[in-house]
Amino acid sequence: MKQTAVIGAGVMGETLLSGLVRAGRRVDQLLVGEKREARAAELEERYGVAVVSNVEAAAKAETVALVVKPQDMADVLDEIAGSLRPGQLLVSLAAGITTAFIEARVPAGVAVVRVMPNTPALVDEGMSAISAGSHCDEEHLAEAEALMASVGKVIRVPEKQQDAVTAISGSGPAYIFFVVESMIEAGVHLGLPRATAHELVVQTLVGSAHMLRETNEHPTVLREQVTSPGGTTAAALRELEIHKVRAAFLAALEAARDRSRELASGS
Ligand SMILES: NC(=O)C1=CN([C@@H]2O[C@H](COP(=O)(O)OP(=O)(O)OC[C@H]3O[C@@H](n4cnc5c(N)ncnc54)[C@H](OP(=O)(O)O)[C@@H]3O)[C@@H](O)[C@H]2O)C=CC1
Numbered sequence: 001m002k003q004t005a006v007i008g009a010g011v012m013g014e015t016l017l018s019g020l021v022r023a024g025r026r027v028d029q030l031l032v033g034e035k036r037e038a039r040a041a042e043l044e045e046r047y048g049v050a051v052v053s054n055v056e057a058a059a060k061a062e063t064v065a066l067v068v069k070p071q072d073m074a075d076v077l078d079e080i081a082g083s084l085r086p087g088q089l090l091v092s093l094a095a096g097i098t099t100a101f102i103e104a105r106v107p108a109g110v111a112v113v114r115v116m117p118n119t120p121a122l123v124d125e126g127m128s129a130i131s132a133g134s135h136c137d138e139e140h141l142a143e144a145e146a147l148m149a150s151v152g153k154v155i156r157v158p159e160k161q162q163d164a165v166t167a168i169s170g171s172g173p174a175y176i177f178f179v180v181e182s183m184i185e186a187g188v189h190l191g192l193p194r195a196t197a198h199e200l201v202v203q204t205l206v207g208s209a210h211m212l213r214e215t216n217e218h219p220t221v222l223r224e225q226v227t228s229p230g231g232t233t234a235a236a237l238r239e240l241e242i243h244k245v246r247a248a249f250l251a252a253l254e255a256a257r258d259r260s261r262e263l264a265s266g267s
């Protein structure tokens with residue numbers, strides 16, 4: 001029986017775990033590495049999974065997903081390295097941590113895949129980008145792809161693109177939620193009840209997202225369709241340009257990309 005372990009069951013780790021359970025993965029094929037007792041009890045109760053030590057998880061599982069913070073990665077790798085064996089697959093979901101960083105800390109022949117997921121995985125609409133490490137064959141990459149496909153869409157990218165991917169789709173949901181928050185607040189300023197503003201904004205987002213995916217049109221075309229000459233949308237977009245929102249997005253995403261690069265150094 002092939003087992004998959006999730007080490008680090010915080011926001012992203014639990015998102016992956018819950019997705020695997022929803023996708024029909026048998027709970028006796030799942031192991032969780034979690035050091036806090038209260039959290040371990042919570043996960044056992046919620047999913048019926050076995051919560052074990054990191055060392056036991058690493059020793060028993062064929063595939064080990066590492067979902068700890070980048071700053072904790074070196075310690076966790078030091079802890080489990082002695083239990084790992086060639087042929088096993090390590091799938092790291094940590095921002096910034098390179099496959100070379102992991103390979104340098106585990107036995108030779110352990111396959112490593114770097115993944116950048118995002119939280120919409122919680123509703124099976126995740127976006128994951130995966131990159132192979134140097135001891136990784138097609139079977140390992142396919143295994144990592146299947147793992148992440150249980151919670152959404154998966155693409156393969158060269159590892160050198162992962163910091164940019166992290167800035168776009170890894171952190172991306174936060175920018176969207178920030179825009180949603182801002183629009184709801186603006187609705188309240190315009191005199192709408194908060195619940196009404198919330199419903200209007202959320203459905204507008206969902207509808208726009210479906211249009212983007214289903215029409216396959218470029219966002220510029222879709223934006224132009226909304227923008228009647230001399231109308232309300234043109235007035236609003238002019239303000240967004242005056243306030244340099246486009247430039248702010250570029251600066252923000254560069255900052256996220258740079259922070260991802262820094263995380264590999266443990267800072
Ligand atoms: N949140 C997101 O949207 C995304 C996160 N990621 C990546 O996922 C990883 C986790 O992020 P996130 O879930 O947000 O962070 P969290 O802090 O929510 O989760 C990290 C988890 O790791 C646990 N942990 C820490 N040390 C150990 C250890 N030695 N052994 C086992 N578990 C340990 C923590 O436990 P405790 O709380 O007890 O310390 C916590 O439950 C990061 O590397 C991040 O870059 C990637 C893409 C998106």
Ligand SMILES: O=C(O)[C@@H]1CCC=N1
Pocket residue numbers: 095166170171
């Ligand atoms: O903020 C972070 O560092 C993580 C990685 C991408 C999304 N959340």
